[in-house]
Amino acid sequence: MTFGIDDLPVRDELRGKSPYGAPQLDVPVRLNTNENPYPLPEALVERITERVREAARDLNRYPDRDAVELRAGLARYLTDTSGHPLDVSNVWAANGSNEVIQQLLQTFGGPGRTAIGFEPSYSMHGLIARGTGTGWISGPRHEDFTIDVPAAARAIAEHRPDVVFVTTPNNPTGTAVPAETVLALYEAAQAAKPSMVVVDEAYIEFSHGASLLPLLDGRPNLVVSRTMSKAFGAAGLRLGYLAAHPAVVDAVQLVRLPYHLSAVTQATALAALEHTDTLLKYVEQLKTERDRLVAELRAVGYEVTESDANFVQFGRFADSHETWRKILDRGVLVRDNGVPGWLRVTAGTPEENDAFLDAVREVKKEQNT
Numbered sequence: 437m438t439f440g441i442d443d444l445p446v447r448d449e450l451r452g453k454s455p456y457g458a459p460q461l462d463v464p465v466r467l468n469t470n471e472n473p474y475p476l477p478e479a480l481v482e483r484i485t486e487r488v489r490e491a492a493r494d495l496n497r498y499p500d501r502d503a504v505e506l507r508a509g510l511a512r513y514l515t516d517t518s519g520h521p522l523d524v525s526n527v528w529a530a531n532g533s534n535e536v537i538q539q540l541l542q543t544f545g546g547p548g549r550t551a552i553g554f555e556p557s558y559s560m561h562g563l564i565a566r567g568t569g570t571g572w573i574s575g576p577r578h579e580d581f582t583i584d585v586p587a588a589a590r591a592i593a594e595h596r597p598d599v600v601f602v603t604t605p606n607n608p609t610g611t612a613v614p615a616e617t618v619l620a621l622y623e624a625a626q627a628a629k630p631s632m633v634v635v636d637e638a639y640i641e642f643s644h645g646a647s648l649l650p651l652l653d654g655r656p657n658l659v660v661s662r663t664m665s666k667a668f669g670a671a672g673l674r675l676g677y678l679a680a681h682p683a684v685v686d687a688v689q690l691v692r693l694p695y696h697l698s699a700v701t702q703a704t705a706l707a708a709l710e711h712t713d714t715l716l717k718y719v720e721q722l723k724t725e726r727d728r729l730v731a732e733l734r735a736v737g738y739e740v741t742e743s744d745a746n747f748v749q750f751g752r753f754a755d756s757h758e759t760w761r762k763i764l765d766r767g768v769l770v771r772d773n774g775v776p777g778w779l780r781v782t783a784g785t786p787e788e789n790d791a792f793l794d795a796v797r798e799v800k801k802e803q804n805t
């Protein structure tokens with residue numbers, strides 16, 4: 437027997453658990469991790485190279501610990517795209533929105549505290565809760581994957597969680613959450629504790645509707661988290677950020693590691709912000725492709741959940757894993773998120789989406805015979 441995890445004195449709540457792990461398989465068409473399929477435009481690659489070269493000259497020094505220039509740029513982007521005025525004091529950045537969420541749970545969750553999410557939703561909320569010693573509560577959704585507001589408010593009143601997660605558009609279902617729902621859950625959370633409400637807007641740029649950033653006005657316990665991994669096409673950069681009352685930004689400083697955001701990351705993200713207009717044009721193309729996937733999957737005879745994101749949930753399958761495998765056998769990797777009866781496909785380039793649609797048409801024919 438070889439020495440393994442179970443032989444180490446790891447924390448009890450980590451024993452027997454599996455790490456987050458979307459398969460990274462080498463297949464021709466990979467539509468499983470909600471990445472943007474378009475490589476960064478060459479002009480931006482050039483600008484990144486310039487900015488990183490400049491940053492490299494100072495790598496003997498620690499980076500700007502407060503990432504002030506970057507946070508100001510992100511605040512400008514949020515203000516310009518939402519019409520809701522924000523400045524550097526409202527914005528905090530970290531290595532991916534996963535790290536933002538981790539810092540929020542380290543600050544507002546932790547041992548003896550709990551967080552709630554309405555599932556199925558982004559599995560990392562629960563996993564990061566576990567990693568930070570925060571208890572996890574799985575709240576309900578309707579059959580159609582919208583949030584059941586009275587049931588969610590009852591769960592908040594009963595469990596009095598310290599952190600409430602609302603993902604809009606939701607992953608893996610693509611479902612947008614209306615402002616009234618977030619307001620109702622915020623009221624319920626304030627009456628119960630009060631607790632922090634974190635609105636995860638990782639995919640908001642792909643939505644038919646507007647960002648919920650204006651709800652921050654007068655609600656100091658509300659946080660909106662964002663990422664450059666999806667709309668900005670920069671998943672490899674690892675840059676996430678949040679917008680909130682300045683007191684929230686001050687609070688997360690208590691747990692952030694010093695100099696957590698490297699000078700190279702800051703330089704690259706600043707270059708990407710200079711090319712926002714070009715990157716958002718790709719978002720428009722992806723929205724068109726997302727809507728095409730919805731229409732064509734329905735035409736094939738699948739059930740499709742309404743999507744406001746860059747991915748689409750489709751079903752229903754007696755055995756979704758078997759269908760996942762049949763699609764993979766045809767060279768296309770989609771995602772089995774473990775939602776019984778459903779699979780999720782990320783909107784890729786038109787050619788990738790055609791390959792996916794050809795594959796599912798074949799699978800459908802085979803399953804009908």
Ligand SMILES: Cc1ncc(COP(=O)(O)O)c(C=O)c1O
Nearest residue numbers: 532533534558607638663665676
């Ligand atoms: C809802 C949601 N939030 C956050 C993230 C994490 O993104 P990041 O790459 O910024 O860590 C993802 C990634 O898939 C996501 O689906």
